[in-house]
Amino acid sequence: MTRLLTPAPLTPKGFSPFGEVIDTAAADPLLINQGFASRFDDLADIDVEQEGGRPCLSIFRARARAFPLAITMMERHPLGSQAFMPLSGNPFLVVVAPAGDAPPFEGLQAFLAGPGQGVNYRRGVWHFPLIALHEGDSFLVIDRAGPGDNLEEAELGEATARIADPGA
Amino acid sequence: MTRLLTPAPLTPKGFSPFGEVIDTAAADPLLINQGFASRFDDLADIDVEQEGGRPCLSIFRARARAFPLAITMMERHPLGSQAFMPLSGNPFLVVVAPAGDAPPFEGLQAFLAGPGQGVNYRRGVWHFPLIALHEGDSFLVIDRAGPGDNLEEAELGEATARIADPGA
Numbered sequence: 001m002t003r004l005l006t007p008a009p010l011t012p013k014g015f016s017p018f019g020e021v022i023d024t025a026a027a028d029p030l031l032i033n034q035g036f037a038s039r040f041d042d043l044a045d046i047d048v049e050q051e052g053g054r055p056c057l058s059i060f061r062a063r064a065r066a067f068p069l070a071i072t073m074m075e076r077h078p079l080g081s082q083a084f085m086p087l088s089g090n091p092f093l094v095v096v097a098p099a100g101d102a103p104p105f106e107g108l109q110a111f112l113a114g115p116g117q118g119v120n121y122r123r124g125v126w127h128f129p130l131i132a133l134h135e136g137d138s139f140l141v142i143d144r145a146g147p148g149d150n151l152e153e154a155e156l157g158e159a160t161a162r163i164a165d166p167g168a
Numbered sequence: 169m170t171r172l173l174t175p176a177p178l179t180p181k182g183f184s185p186f187g188e189v190i191d192t193a194a195a196d197p198l199l200i201n202q203g204f205a206s207r208f209d210d211l212a213d214i215d216v217e218q219e220g221g222r223p224c225l226s227i228f229r230a231r232a233r234a235f236p237l238a239i240t241m242m243e244r245h246p247l248g249s250q251a252f253m254p255l256s257g258n259p260f261l262v263v264v265a266p267a268g269d270a271p272p273f274e275g276l277q278a279f280l281a282g283p284g285q286g287v288n289y290r291r292g293v294w295h296f297p298l299i300a301l302h303e304g305d306s307f308l309v310i311d312r313a314g315p316g317d318n319l320e321e322a323e324l325g326e327a328t329a330r331i332a333d334p335g336a
Contacts, residue, residue: 059191061192
């Protein structure tokens with residue numbers, strides 16, 4: 001049976017089983033640079049050192065998804081965290097399941113990242129690939145480079161869930 | 169004598185003594201996520217492991233600078249690199265001097281980061297603090313957290329240089 005996932009607003013508490021929300025809402029900034037910058041410090045647990053790994057900074061440029069979107073597979077990175085920060089400020093969707101979960105992903109949840117919000121997936125957390133809502137949106141990505149197989153995919157025979165158009 | 173610095177366009181070659189330019193111009197992307205994303209991979213040397221350091225992800229929210237801007241000090245991080253990526257896509261200015269340079273910074277240079285460009289300062293490279301051109305612009309910053317003193321500042325008795333208004 002296909003579930004219909006309704007994206008929830010992205011909040012630190014709601015997303016805490018899966019990782020961190022990257023934004024300026026929860027943190028008290030430090031005033032630096034002679035008052036010319038506020039530093040919202042250390043917002044994500046960048047966990048990339050397993051088995052000789054190192055931090056890797058990349059840019060993902062996305063194609064917009066079509067809705068309703070069928071969740072036919074999930075992936076996870078067993079050796080490192082993965083952070084996504086939109087460079088457009090535009091909202092995007094995330095679909096996740098806890099690290100210990102297994103297909104058909106009973107714990108599947110969808111979140112709508114609001115303007116200026118990013119996410120950091122904890123090591124091993126199942127997630128659907130990038131779901132951009134605007135064609136060509138770019139994201140800064142901080143994940144792991146290094147030896148070992150850091151990508152595991154679970155194909156689902158048929159869609160486990162479906163997401164309605166968040167703009168509808 | 170005060171020098172007048174004219175910001176040069178930010179290019180990988182011109183910036184190479186100081187670190188990397190973070191953008192999608194030079195890299196050939198990998199097609200991932202069933203074709204829904206292009207990955208411009210591993211764009212900066214995130215060098216944060218000295219003396220027990222770890223990667224730290226933060227957001228800086230900046231006040232706009234007034235011009236002409238006097239360069240009265242410089243700073244450097246002897247234990248780690250520091251990457252700045254604008255979350256607005258707006259241009260910003262960087263003022264740098266090579267890692268081995270000393271006050272009054274004979275090698276001082278200014279660059280104008282264009283739309284969608286970021287920078288990664290190599291460990292030990294002298295730089296002026298964040299120079300935003302638009303009030304409230306935010307930047308994703310990847311630098312080092314950990315033990316040890318990772319901030320060194322050089323105060324200049326009088327301005328070594330001055331930058332004209334890049335919008336003038």
